[in-house]
Amino acid sequence: MSRLHIVHRTTFEYVRTVTASYNEVRMRPATLPGQVVLEASVHASPSTYSSEYRDYWGSSVTAFEMLGAHDRLEVVAESRVELSAPVRSSSPAGWSTLRSPEVQDRMSEYLAVTPTTEPARDLVQLARSAAGDHEPADAAIAVATAVREAVEYVPGVTGVHTRAAEAWAARKGVCQDLAHLVAGALRRLGIPTRYVSGYLHPQTSTAQIGEPVTGESHAWVEYWCGEWVGFDPTNLIGVAEHHVMVGRGREYPDVTPIRGVYAGGGRSTQEVQVTIIQEA
Incomplete structure (x- = not known):
């Protein structure tokens, strides 16, 4: 058994001011056999409103919007997950x-x-x-x-x-x-x-x-x-x-990790940093 701490940081920089943006994030791990989510959060900055739902495929989705001027957007997904080896059937289907x-x-x-x-x-x-x-x-x-x-x-x-x-x-x-x-x-x-x-x-x-x-x-x-x-x-x-x-x-x-649209801003650059720590 192991426990992993994951921090996934995505930063967007815009060449001109963005007046509004709407985004969906799929970065929150799921609890399932062999995988237990101990903690999980998704935060966007800046953000004026956010909500969560599960999509058709069962993924956890955090939807958020920013209805104000901004030239930078940062999304941080952080989780701690406990993992164990899966138990497999001894007689798979033919x-x-x-x-x-x-x-x-x-x-x-x-x-x-x-x-x-x-x-x-x-x-x-x-x-x-x-x-x-x-x-x-x-x-x-x-x-x-x-x-x-x-x-x-x-x-x-x-x-x-x-x-x-x-x-x-x-x-x-x-x-x-x-x-x-x-x-x-x-x-x-x-x-x-x-x-x-x-x-x-x-x-x-x-x-x-x-x-x-x-x-x-x-x-x-x-x-x-x-x-x-x-x-x-x-x-x-x-x-x-x-x-x-x-x-x-x-x-x-x-299952795209992050997708969205924005008004204004012109071109943007994206920087992604993922840090993983094994805690146990």
Whole structure:
């Protein structure tokens, strides 16, 4: 078991005064099996009004507005989360279960390939080859591994709007791209798959208690084989005591950490700082 303290600070600077802004933030972790939120808060400065709700996908959303002149906006999300290793079923579901009408209907949203996750033809071929005769649980790991081996992790070559097919053509990308690629490939095989947004302590095996480290938002997938199983294709590891889940959906646009609109201001610059401390 571990306990992580996360501070996610986002600062916007505007070249001209902004007269009003409206924003939504998805940075508050969720309490679920293996993850207990001890404290969580989201604060925006300046802000004249804020509210909270859960969206269609179950993510906690903090909506806020600033109806006054400002040239800077800062959003700070802070949380303490206790994590434990997940308990998995010893008998995951087979292909017959995944292909049943009941599962196909219930999991339809996580079987549908979106424009963002649409896999290229040769990626589908790679996925089928990697899956081979494996049952779904083993096939999912094999496909994620094959994708990761084919795609180099290179920050800066893709952006938040990059589609899986574009990252695949470049054979380069970051965690968001790898999650989109694996999700699209697994869905084409008939394995329900969710895109997951959250945080990962970068020192999964060597973290020092009480030592602050620089982190960042992270993305991975969950595939369904009788139960949802988290897997991190960037690091080729199962999701365990150093992953903090914030949001789930079909793709990145469903769980964007912060989005909004503003009036005036002209261009803006954005600075993001994520600090993670392992407390236990």
